[in-house]
Amino acid sequence: LAKTTQPISMDSYEGQEVNITCSHNNIATNDYITWYQQFPSQGPRFIIQGYKTKVTNEVASLFIPADRKSSTLSLPRVSLSDTAVYYCLVASGEDSNYQLIWGAGTKLIIKP
């Protein structure tokens, strides 16, 4: 079963690029990698999902090396409002049989 490991916390400054890495050494062939953002007392919000190589959307990029044992969420030019907890999720399954492995979360603090 995949286990996910993330740094507990990180800090950066406005305008910088932030990269948060998640390790998932035992990822299975059918697992996908998803990242979420959570603000205090709110439900998580989907950021990005990928299987391999690179995925980019309007808010972030996700880099997954060929061995898929890790993934890196990249946030370009962060602002104060990006201060939040970021979770990686390794997930697979269908119908009623799912495997969801959540990371412990990385608390990102953006400073002015």
Next chain:
Amino acid sequence: GAVVSQHPSWVICKSGTSVKIECRSLDFQATTMFWYRQFPKQSLMLMATSNEGSKATYEQGVEKDKFLINHASLTLSTLTVTSAHPEDSSFYICSARDRDRVYVGEQFFGPGTRLTVL
């Protein structure tokens, strides 16, 4: 699109009473909904997975008789905390999977319900 609501957003109850939390997908059909609990400064803990029209699948260590889950339609799932005690106080969050989306990791979360048991 892909909005999930939860009701109530917060609830305070006395020990021994039962509390029902509703989770609705407002603009999509959710064949699968997930229930999580989250303690302060901790990660999400999956409690159970519910599929429309069938019994929920509970994670190891979660008492199914205490946390009753019903997923009667493609847009509504409920979690009932029976005989609540102070240790059940937590932030409960539901998420839903849009049946038209392929990947199980893409879940849409509700805003959460803060339960405080006195």
